[in-house]
Amino acid sequence: MSVTVTRVHEANISQLLSRYDSLKFLETAKVPKLQKYEWTWQEDKNGRKVSWEYYQTSVIFIGKSGYGKSTTLNKIIGKDVFETDDVEACTKDLYCAVYHLNHSNDCFALCDLPGVGESMQADEKYMEWYRKMLSYSSCVVYVLRADQRDFSIDEKIFKKLFQNKYARSKVILALNCADKIEPVSRCEIISEKQKVNLKRKVAEVRRIFGIDNVVYYSAYYDVGLKRLVQEIAEKVNGKVEN
Ligand SMILES: Nc1nc2c(ncn2[C@@H]2O[C@H](COP(=O)(O)OP(=O)(O)O)[C@@H](O)[C@H]2O)c(=O)[nH]1
Numbered sequence: 001m002s003v004t005v006t007r008v009h010e011a012n013i014s015q016l017l018s019r020y021d022s023l024k025f026l027e028t029a030k031v032p033k034l035q036k037y038e039w040t041w042q043e044d045k046n047g048r049k050v051s052w053e054y055y056q057t058s059v060i061f062i063g064k065s066g067y068g069k070s071t072t073l074n075k076i077i078g079k080d081v082f083e084t085d086d087v088e089a090c091t092k093d094l095y096c097a098v099y100h101l102n103h104s105n106d107c108f109a110l111c112d113l114p115g116v117g118e119s120m121q122a123d124e125k126y127m128e129w130y131r132k133m134l135s136y137s138s139c140v141v142y143v144l145r146a147d148q149r150d151f152s153i154d155e156k157i158f159k160k161l162f163q164n165k166y167a168r169s170k171v172i173l174a175l176n177c178a179d180k181i182e183p184v185s186r187c188e189i190i191s192e193k194q195k196v197n198l199k200r201k202v203a204e205v206r207r208i209f210g211i212d213n214v215v216y217y218s219a220y221y222d223v224g225l226k227r228l229v230q231e232i233a234e235k236v237n238g239k240v241e242n
């Protein structure tokens, strides 16, 4: 199976490092590179398939459509390059923001894998493909919503995707839309009362999914994103050579 990889953004890593101190290690880090996988393709300007090197430092964002993955990526990057409209279910395309590291030909990539959730439920045959792709990444950000009450579908998907301890060790559960948890405040983006409920939600999600790395944030209001990037940095740092 092959996949179309679209680079929605390409820049030097300095653009990202100026925004996030926690990623500074990428200035000197060596990134192991994976090549020649049949699904690693992108189309050039003439529509021809050209090989694409998939970087082991790739960070993949997954989660159901409408949970705010693209908004999160745009806020991290500082540009609106990932489309925030709803995408068609069942798409298998991968959208990436690629950052070139100064000292080598290596890259760091932030990727959006839309359609996970609905399509995985609908079609078991994609499971293996998704699992493979996730296994080649250094970090997987699984986006949930802080105001979500029922996690049963996500729990099912999660268990199918991350079947062993190693796979789960890469995961960060990111609770977006923290501003929407009750009691919604008119004066503050996230009130003290909301923070109490957010902490309870984090504890609940930790228990349900069996993952310690759980953070809450609001992509829309840019609250808590530095903490999320810090968690990402820790996972990626464990996969590169310093
Ligand atoms: N209130 C609120 N809305 C958000 C937040 N993040 C995303 N949204 C909204 O949720 C909708 C879906 O977001 P999008 O990024 O397209 O979701 P995706 O399908 O997971 O990529 C958009 O209308 C966003 O503006 C957030 O933190 N708070």
Ligand SMILES: [Mg+2]
Binding pocket: 069, 070, 071, 083, 084, 085, 087, 112, 114
């Ligand atoms: Mg999206």
